[in-house]
Amino acid sequence: MGHTPTTARGRATRERILDSAADLIQRHGVAAVTLDDVERAAGVGRSQLYHYFDDRDDLIRSVVHATVDTVLAAQEPLLLEVDSLAGIDRWFDAIVANGTRQDAVGGCAIGSLASQLSGQDDLTRQAFVDAFARWEAPLIAGLRRMQESGELRPDVDVTELADLTMAAIQGGLLLAQIRRTPDQLRHALGGARAALKDALAPLP
Amino acid sequence: MGHTPTTARGRATRERILDSAADLIQRHGVAAVTLDDVERAAGVGRSQLYHYFDDRDDLIRSVVHATVDTVLAAQEPLLLEVDSLAGIDRWFDAIVANGTRQDAVGGCAIGSLASQLSGQDDLTRQAFVDAFARWEAPLIAGLRRMQESGELRPDVDVTELADLTMAAIQGGLLLAQIRRTPDQLRHALGGARAALKDALAPLP
DNA sequence: GAACGTCTGTACTGTGAGATACAGAACACG
DNA sequence: CGTGTTCTGTATCTCACAGTACAGACGTTC
Numbered sequence: 006m007g008h009t010p011t012t013a014r015g016r017a018t019r020e021r022i023l024d025s026a027a028d029l030i031q032r033h034g035v036a037a038v039t040l041d042d043v044e045r046a047a048g049v050g051r052s053q054l055y056h057y058f059d060d061r062d063d064l065i066r067s068v069v070h071a072t073v074d075t076v077l078a079a080q081e082p083l084l085l086e087v088d089s090l091a092g093i094d095r096w097f098d099a100i101v102a103n104g105t106r107q108d109a110v111g112g113c114a115i116g117s118l119a120s121q122l123s124g125q126d127d128l129t130r131q132a133f134v135d136a137f138a139r140w141e142a143p144l145i146a147g148l149r150r151m152q153e154s155g156e157l158r159p160d161v162d163v164t165e166l167a168d169l170t171m172a173a174i175q176g177g178l179l180l181a182q183i184r185r186t187p188d189q190l191r192h193a194l195g196g197a198r199a200a201l202k203d204a205l206a207p208l209p
Numbered sequence: 210m211g212h213t214p215t216t217a218r219g220r221a222t223r224e225r226i227l228d229s230a231a232d233l234i235q236r237h238g239v240a241a242v243t244l245d246d247v248e249r250a251a252g253v254g255r256s257q258l259y260h261y262f263d264d265r266d267d268l269i270r271s272v273v274h275a276t277v278d279t280v281l282a283a284q285e286p287l288l289l290e291v292d293s294l295a296g297i298d299r300w301f302d303a304i305v306a307n308g309t310r311q312d313a314v315g316g317c318a319i320g321s322l323a324s325q326l327s328g329q330d331d332l333t334r335q336a337f338v339d340a341f342a343r344w345e346a347p348l349i350a351g352l353r354r355m356q357e358s359g360e361l362r363p364d365v366d367v368t369e370l371a372d373l374t375m376a377a378i379q380g381g382l383l384l385a386q387i388r389r390t391p392d393q394l395r396h397a398l399g400g401a402r403a404a405l406k407d408a409l410a411p412l413p
Numbered sequence: 414g415a416a417c418g419t420c421t422g423t424a425c426t427g428t429g430a431g432a433t434a435c436a437g438a439a440c441a442c443g
Numbered sequence: 444c445g446t447g448t449t450c451t452g453t454a455t456c457t458c459a460c461a462g463t464a465c466a467g468a469c470g471t472t473c
Contacts, residue, residue, distance in 0.1 A: 036240030176380025
């Protein structure tokens with residue numbers, strides 16, 4: 006997997022390559038990005054690319070891992086608070102805000118990559134299985150806490166709730182990306198919220 | 210957009226090219242499919258490709274249109290019956306069955322293409338906007354009939370219900386494709402069903 | 414059956430883009 | 444400083460693949 010840099014300059018260069026590549030891929034898709042594009046955007050020469058990465062596939066894989074880490078790191082603070090309906094609302098609001106932001110090219114960075122690359126090798130697909138598992142884990146944990154505290158009915162299946170929530174996020178982002186409007190994302194999350202509210206224990 | 214065939218043989222050849230290309234693209238992704246691959250799979254020569262299609266992009270666009278038509282045609286009979294909860298259940302069951310079938314590579318043919326190509330030109334993106342609109346229209350119409358007959362509460366927004374249902378389908382199929390298990394699709398559709406059930410008018 | 418349009422087969426070309434070679438600059442470390 | 448290692452710049456190679464050229468087969472119509 007290429008050379009891991011030992012100096013500060015090396016690390017900076019490798020980061021710059023990864024960031025530029027991730028940005029280009031996010032905007033134009035994996036297939037449309039050439040090594041020349043990455044070089045230009047990162048301001049490096051061909052030799053650097055092959056110094057830090059084995060080949061194009063290795064670079065793409067590295068971008069996938071970096072993207073997953075970035076997205077999950079951004080989600081983490083809010084995900085740890087999803088142990089109440091209010092916390093879930095804050096999380097959903099952040100997702101909508103994020104999906105609506107700036108140029109609103111939108112879509113989920115992980116979801117987009119996943120549907121472009123999951124038809125690839127099994128190793129790449131596994132990376133996405135892991136990514137979504139890591140994403141869903143704190144949600145399941147939060148719902149379980151809600152169940153233990155009696156906030157959630159004891160008979161509901163929390164993994165089922167988590168699954169439908171993740172699907173609503175991914176589907177909502179995909180359709181919002183195509184239509185270039187956040188409405189469908191909001192509606193999808195509204196549906197997930199309704200399902201979650203349904204699972205709340207009736208007030209005593 | 211290439212020559213439209215006038216003879217039966219010509220139509221058959223064009224169809225064969227389109228079918229083979231659609232199949233290859235479905236399995237390996239747009240970027241991974243070369244014209245040589247299509248030729249081999251369809252058993253035609255290079256000249257045929259360029260006889261019926263202007264260039265590779267034209268072929269891809271044609272595959273998109275053909276895929277959309279195929280998927281929507283398959284959905285149509287069930288979609289016309291979604292004016293009752295039982296009809297919706299039949300539709301959902303068919304989607305799960307279809308997503309579980311055969312090699313279960315899964316994913317939505319339209320959704321996959323959309324996320325691969327929506328970053329392309331605006332014209333291609335528009336094709337997917339239209340496709341999803343065509344898909345959603347009979348669902349909205351069915352829900353509206355349910356509302357008019359009093360089966361659905363009058364205050365609910367049927368487009369909102371339709372939107373979240375479409376998102377559940379797309380998200381569920383995407384995640385099911387990655388995990389190679391239909392569970393998440395079932396859960397996602399279960400969530401949509403709960404939202405729909407919530408909108409039913411209380412029994413008199 | 415001949416002549417014209419439609420369709421098909423094969424061989425070729427040009428180039429974009431991934432990969433390599435190798436020399437030179439920057440830097441760490443004694 | 445000097446020497447070895449890490450990092451960078453440029454030029455070049457190679458080849459897969461989109462696109463072209465052109466001849467030949469088929470088939471339809473008068």
